[in-house]
Amino acid sequence: MSTMMDSTNDAGLQSWVKSANEAGCDFPIQNLPYGRFQKGGSDEWRIGVAIGDRVLDLRAAGLIDHADMHRLMAQPREALRALRGGLSEGLREGSPHQMRWQAALLPQAEVNLGLPCEVGDYTDFYTSIHHATTVGKQFRPDNPLLPNYKWVPIGYHGRASSISASGQAFPRPLGQTKAADAEVPTFGPCRRLDYELELGIFIGRPNAAGSGIAITEAEDHVFGLALFNDWSARDIQAWEYQPLGPFLSKNFASTVSPWVVTLEALAPFRQAWQRPAGDPAPLAYLDSPANRAAGGFDITLEVWLQTSAMAEAGASGVRLMRANYGDAYWTAAQLVAHHTVNGCNLRAGDLLGTGTLSGPAPEQGGSLLELSQGGKRPIELPNGETRTWLEDGDTVILKGYCEREGFRRIGFGECRGTVLPALA
Amino acid sequence: MSTMMDSTNDAGLQSWVKSANEAGCDFPIQNLPYGRFQKGGSDEWRIGVAIGDRVLDLRAAGLIDHADMHRLMAQPREALRALRGGLSEGLREGSPHQMRWQAALLPQAEVNLGLPCEVGDYTDFYTSIHHATTVGKQFRPDNPLLPNYKWVPIGYHGRASSISASGQAFPRPLGQTKAADAEVPTFGPCRRLDYELELGIFIGRPNAAGSGIAITEAEDHVFGLALFNDWSARDIQAWEYQPLGPFLSKNFASTVSPWVVTLEALAPFRQAWQRPAGDPAPLAYLDSPANRAAGGFDITLEVWLQTSAMAEAGASGVRLMRANYGDAYWTAAQLVAHHTVNGCNLRAGDLLGTGTLSGPAPEQGGSLLELSQGGKRPIELPNGETRTWLEDGDTVILKGYCEREGFRRIGFGECRGTVLPALA
Incomplete structure (x- = not known):
């Protein structure tokens, strides 16, 4: 470490x-x-x-x-x-x-x-237990947190080709959706467009296919961290995601901030990683004294929204939430160890998303899905607008920084992306 | 077309x-x-x-x-x-x-x-309704074929880094599994290692991010087809796959045959694409007269197994099954149109797996999961050996070819891979 x-x-x-x-x-x-x-x-x-x-x-x-x-x-x-x-x-x-x-x-x-590098493979994890629980309740009210969650750092593969640099603007995706009370699906523009506040973990040193990376070596393979927005089409996701996971609801766009902050710069902001009392200890390949002592990072994360009305009025946007990476259920080292334990090879420039980094409080949801309670409670903005989901012209800005008494602030800059109208 | x-x-x-x-x-x-x-x-x-x-x-x-x-x-x-x-x-x-x-x-x-090309992004589909139904019964006995199956060409992203050329040998993956009656998961070598018989669709002409490919143009973006084995660790898969899909159960290895057969070579083996009576017509973006008339391909596919005992005896292997790509529920053109309808960009060298191409009969299962009925019925081999799942030293060989009166046989060659013992 x-x-x-x-x-x-x-x-x-x-x-x-x-x-x-x-x-x-x-x-x-x-x-x-x-x-x-x-x-x-x-x-x-x-x-x-x-x-x-x-x-x-x-x-x-x-x-x-x-x-x-x-x-x-x-x-x-x-x-x-x-x-x-x-x-x-x-x-x-x-x-x-x-x-x-x-x-x-x-x-x-x-x-x-531009993008910090060309991304070879992109994997997205699901490391916030708060996000997993809140979202799980919406997709599976009877079964929010699945039995594997506290054992397996849940992850899945994402699309590398549609990852772009901060400043990305993309048309609202088209796709199939099915209303709960409808007999058949319909086709059209996404009506539940969302962002996801994540950190992106860039892989540096590769490992050979067939040989895993021990958790004690895992951070030697991490080049650094950046801000990452995994845009999501919630209505498309709800209809397509079973049994093999999200696909077109995610792969139309993902945005990365331009600067990768190294673990050396983050060293003063290390923190102990621990689980709530009563939760199981991780299996041996996901556990190490160093990971327990300092596997976490105290990184403050924020989501800001600039609507087109705000932009026209010259306003830079409004903060929607604030959370901290330290609340994640799994550390970066655990993600690397898990990803490679089966022999899967990571390459320089591969990207691991942390998954949406929601905090424990309801107002700390890292997506609109959480903040609007699945679309049931619109968010009131200071200028009188409301948002349940993203609207055309909205710009979402992620920010991240570390602050600690006795140290200089370490910032991540911004990760910015804009929703354009759907193509006809 | x-x-x-x-x-x-x-x-x-x-x-x-x-x-x-x-x-x-x-x-x-x-x-x-x-x-x-x-x-x-x-x-x-x-x-x-x-x-x-x-x-x-x-x-x-x-x-x-x-x-x-x-x-x-x-x-x-x-x-x-x-x-x-x-x-x-x-x-x-x-x-x-x-x-x-x-x-x-x-x-x-x-x-x-070698590999026909470096693979940028790899997507795996699920186009055999026979595979989806048989496997669905094992993972979800009460709910085998999900309601979206006949509407959405189900697909998910896979891992590009671990795709290798025919001849690949890989160690049996390690991972977490949990027995149905166990309280907690355990860690160790996969005990339910499997192959999946697929075709790989190589993308040629790219599309720009934000603009989809109409089904009428879809095949202009297909460079050709190859054999593809999507090795799978069924015990790891069962424990990890919810809610975001398979991950470590798939990304340790995938094998591609060396030769990509072009659509021009396959032209004599075109066939009509149709669905069973009573099934819904596809949504408009997945439908075209040309696709109905000739979206399918009559390609015979076989899985052969050469155990280490066979190899030592100088035997080339035994055929485990035979199926036909014409039995797929979705065509290659539909996969390309669906993949890009949300604006997702495909690049030259991207790979779309068809998913396991099982035929309608029980003996046409494209994986051991199907042929052994989820491990309940071992397969008896002619040399007296039996197989429920793959054993160390097993070599799996995929073959494919087209034959039609009045035309020369068009072959795909072989896609070959070998299971090595797990690393300690």
Whole structure:
């Protein structure tokens, strides 16, 4: 486990990039998240690190000699730590690199931030017991939390091709739905369009097919975390999902934030992982002292909504909820160990979604399905609008950050996506 | 629909590659399936076409100027037809290309046949109503065929990273299982390991995200078909699959045959697609006159088993079943139209599994789950062995072929995979 902090986490560090030193900045020198960007007018993807409101081009700064994010991600942890150490040194106030690196620095506002990498395989988990219980009640009132939930980190495969970078806009999906009292299904635009607040876990070091990753090694295969919105068509989902799981209700779009925050940056925000009293201990392959001691992360997560009326009025949006990744029932290390215990091979750039990260309180639901109680209770917005499900023109913005006394804030930036009208 | 035959299908055509003219050959000049291969000792993948017991290196023959299978697959149908026409002309007896192409011809036995292409996204469908009903009875005795089955081409996402070429050998997966009468699950090697007889539909031309593919255009996006074995761990599946579908029970291994047979080669084996009287007509986006008239394919499929005892005795194996793709409830065109109707984008090299292609008779089950009635009735093999589930050392071989009076046999070759003992 990457629980050890080092000098790169010191709150006292200041950067010669002045915007990184401002209070409330998501990208201080203690963060250093990785992403990909294109310079204006160019098709070429470059690897960058966010620092304040700038991005440092790693190749232009002489830190790497390629622009292959999968290759970077696949490095052993020690090599990635060394790179982080070099970045931290070079971006500090007084660094001798300042003159040279300044030429490799671009304003984030002037580049095109893309997906952190091409996603090979995408798996979505179901790690919030609060989400599983609330949603389970709606789909199966008599049987909300299935007997396997506390034993198996439930997950399923998702669609990689439709994962896009923050800023994604997609048409409302069409599909089959069937009303509870209808004899036959009908075809048309989704009427229960929803978001899902998740974190995306990017895999770094691959494992060989046929050999699993022990939980004690699991985090050596995690490159970092990003914000992730797994858009969902609830009416399509209800009709299609049995017996093989959600399909067209999910695979029309998923959105990832541009910056991947490393476990090294998150080290100060580790926390113990524990289960409610009375819940079973995990099976041995999902258990380790280190995972119990510090397998969790204290990451605050928020969902914001900007309706088209708000956008026209120049308003940036309203916060719908706030939750914390620390409330998840399974840790990132457990997800990696479980995914590979049967010999399944993970590759650099694969993405594991945590599943919707709802908190324990009703107002902490990570989807409209939860906040509107399955569509029964519309949400009242401060400008007088209401929402039961997403409407055309709505923009959903996910935010995430870590704050702790004695440490600099570590932010995830934003993950933003917009619903367009259905195609005729 | 590619229902039109042309001169490349003529039974009278003979090739200057003599082995292609032998009766019973899978790869006559009327077939011309595509695949990838490596020459002995080389890491480089080349694109080839099977002809008799040889493979023609397309670049060495001057037919293409690259070795990028995705690029080849993404060509419009007309370009692929032109390539097929050129191949057919050049491989015919008396072709002026014979001298030059002979140098581009290698024995299949001397090359390494790989995956036809890297698979981006893999989706598995559930198109055999016979499989769905028989399996449904075992997992849900009171509710075998769910109400959505006759309306929705049920599908779910699978794992691309663990798809390998024919010849794959993989360790028996480990995982959680729970006996019906047990209080808690246990961890260990799968005890109900199974195969699934499927066809894999390789996507060629991509569609843009946000725009669907009409059923009338669907086959223009199908590059061709191959044999596909979706190995399954039934005991792991039973415990994990609710509510989000199969996961670790499937993603440890899937095996694809080396040759992709094009729709042009299959044109003589088209057949009408129809449903049993009384079943509902499909919704409009899944229906077209052409699909009704000729959406089906008459492809005979077989599963063979070679146990380690058979292999030691020099026996090639025993046939366990035979079925026909024509018995599927949904056509390939319907799968493509359904998959994209919500705007989901398919890419060149994506793979759609048909799902287990069981026939209507009990002995036509496409998996041991069906043939052994859920493990209750062991299968007796001619050498005195029995099988309820797969044992270590078992090799499963899928075969497929089309035969029709007045036409040359079109074969799929073999899809072969072997079970190794579980890792400790």
